[in-house]
Amino acid sequence: MFFHEKGYLEVETPFRIPAPAPEAQIDAIPSDGWFLQTSPELCMKRLLAAGYPRIFQICRCWRDGERGTRHLSEFTMLEWYRAQADYRVLMDETEELIRAASGADTITYRGVEIDLSNPWERITVRDAFLRYAGTTAEAALAAGTFDELMVDRIEPRLGIGRPTFIYDYPASCSALARLRADDPTVAERFELYLGGLEIANAFSELIDPVEQRARFEAEAAERARHGKHGYPVPEKFLAALAEMPEAAGIALGLDRLVMVLLDAESIDDVVAFTTEEL
Amino acid sequence: MYTAADLRKGLKITIDNEPYIITHFDFAKPGKGQALYRTKMKNMITGSTLDRTYRSGETFEPASLEDRVMQYLYKEDDHYCFMDNSTFEQIHISEDAMGDAKNYLIDNLQVDVLLFREKAIGVDVPNFVNLRVVQTDPWVKGDTSGSDSKPATVETGYVLRVPPFIEEGELITIDTRTGEYSTRVKG
Numbered sequence: 333m334f335f336h337e338k339g340y341l342e343v344e345t346p347f348r349i350p351a352p353a354p355e356a357q358i359d360a361i362p363s364d365g366w367f368l369q370t371s372p373e374l375c376m377k378r379l380l381a382a383g384y385p386r387i388f389q390i391c392r393c394w395r396d397g398e399r400g401t402r403h404l405s406e407f408t409m410l411e412w413y414r415a416q417a418d419y420r421v422l423m424d425e426t427e428e429l430i431r432a433a434s435g436a437d438t439i440t441y442r443g444v445e446i447d448l449s450n451p452w453e454r455i456t457v458r459d460a461f462l463r464y465a466g467t468t469a470e471a472a473l474a475a476g477t478f479d480e481l482m483v484d485r486i487e488p489r490l491g492i493g494r495p496t497f498i499y500d501y502p503a504s505c506s507a508l509a510r511l512r513a514d515d516p517t518v519a520e521r522f523e524l525y526l527g528g529l530e531i532a533n534a535f536s537e538l539i540d541p542v543e544q545r546a547r548f549e550a551e552a553a554e555r556a557r558h559g560k561h562g563y564p565v566p567e568k569f570l571a572a573l574a575e576m577p578e579a580a581g582i583a584l585g586l587d588r589l590v591m592v593l594l595d596a597e598s599i600d601d602v603v604a605f606t607t608e609e610l
Numbered sequence: 611m612y613t614a615a616d617l618r619k620g621l622k623i624t625i626d627n628e629p630y631i632i633t634h635f636d637f638a639k640p641g642k643g644q645a646l647y648r649t650k651m652k653n654m655i656t657g658s659t660l661d662r663t664y665r666s667g668e669t670f671e672p673a674s675l676e677d678r679v680m681q682y683l684y685k686e687d688d689h690y691c692f693m694d695n696s697t698f699e700q701i702h703i704s705e706d707a708m709g710d711a712k713n714y715l716i717d718n719l720q721v722d723v724l725l726f727r728e729k730a731i732g733v734d735v736p737n738f739v740n741l742r743v744v745q746t747d748p749w750v751k752g753d754t755s756g757s758d759s760k761p762a763t764v765e766t767g768y769v770l771r772v773p774p775f776i777e778e779g780e781l782i783t784i785d786t787r788t789g790e791y792s793t794r795v796k797g
Binding site for chain 1: 640648663666
């Protein structure tokens with residue numbers, strides 16, 4: 333309803349694909365020579381390139397080896413893409429969606445109140461590292477502690493009292509995002525946090541096929557360096573990118589959002605069956 | 611060898627040549643970032659705890675632990691002698707490794723001995739054992755102190771609270787998980 337009123341078209345794209353985006357830290361589950369999608373991103377961007385300016389999809393995604401109180405290797409994603417928009421437009425739209433979904437001004441998650449009605453916090457990755465981790469994001473990346481500091485020091489402070497958009501990630505953490513024109517060390521990417529829980533990831537889309545191919549090669553090299561298997565290059569996606577308009581897209585973990593709205597401690601509490609129960 | 615992806619609650623691994631059991635486990639992965647495996651572990655010998663975060667690709671040696679059913683024979687100085695029921699091999703276990711189990715040892719009691727690299731690190735006694743009361747004050751009829759229990763010493767020297775009606779020479783059942791009186795054995 334929310335999306336229909338805004339002129340979004342609901343789409344369906346195949347779950348099983350020949351070539352997922354070759355991201356360094358995301359592992360696809362092989363399926364008879366192809367792969368189960370880790371996100372519908374590539375197919376949805378091809379639809380943008382084909383001329384559909386506003387599209388959304390709720391679908392299953394799979395990520396190998398991801399299992400914990402906040403992770404299931406099979407989970408439900410809500411993705412939407414909007415042509416002629418950047419990541420800031422999506423921040424506003426995400427605020428509207430979460431307010432509509434919660435139906436309340438305040439939600440309480442794990443004893444923490446989150447006020448949805450007042451302006452939401454917006455903090456850059458650079459400022460978050462300085463404020464909560466006592467170092468710079470650059471130094472953390474160089475020392476290989478970026479992710480640990482993010483998990484241990486920063487994430488628990490985000491989305492407390494009010495939701496937080498943390499934005500402008502280092503360029504190296506954003507394989508499919510557009511870099512900021514005025515500061516190419518960071519990408520126009522944001523994540524939404526509610527009560528310390530990561531809910532959504534979004535960016536202004538990179539639409540330069542030459543740069544995208546180079547980024548994929550860098551990610552593939554990183555995978556090889558960690559001894560991970562490679563993926564075929566998604567050539568049809570790269571070809572379509574040349575036709576794609578300026579756009580922004582967002583992936584929202586629907587199970588995580590339900591966790592927050594229902595005050596569930598574990599993702600296990602919001603699905604009928606976990607992997608272990610099958 | 612285990613890898614980081616095998617880590618889970620209850621898994622037993624070896625760190626610095628000592629066995630640890632994982633008591634808390636969670637998987638963390640910040641958006642688009644690398645997987646982090648966060649654990650809390652307990653040293654199975656000393657009981658001390660440890661917080662460690664691992665990354666994918668790290669490997670662990672399983673803790674080679676063995677459970678053997680043994681029979682209690684006797685105490686000698688500060689250690690206890692047990693016999694393996696199947697091999698008749700005898701081993702000595704230090705008082706430290708015995709823990710609370712030493713409160714319940716009577717001749718021929720069958721216990722589970724946990725061994726790490728051939729060395730005994732723990733003893734599990736049955737959940738309920740029957741022990742004879744060797745000393746307790748008689749119950750004075752008409753006692754109005756309101757006390758509903760009194761101390762009693764059992765044949766192993768262990769002292770616990772029992773109901774007032776328990777008399778010396780009686781056999782009682784003790785719950786070894788709590789160390790508390792459970793019931794009187796009739797007859």
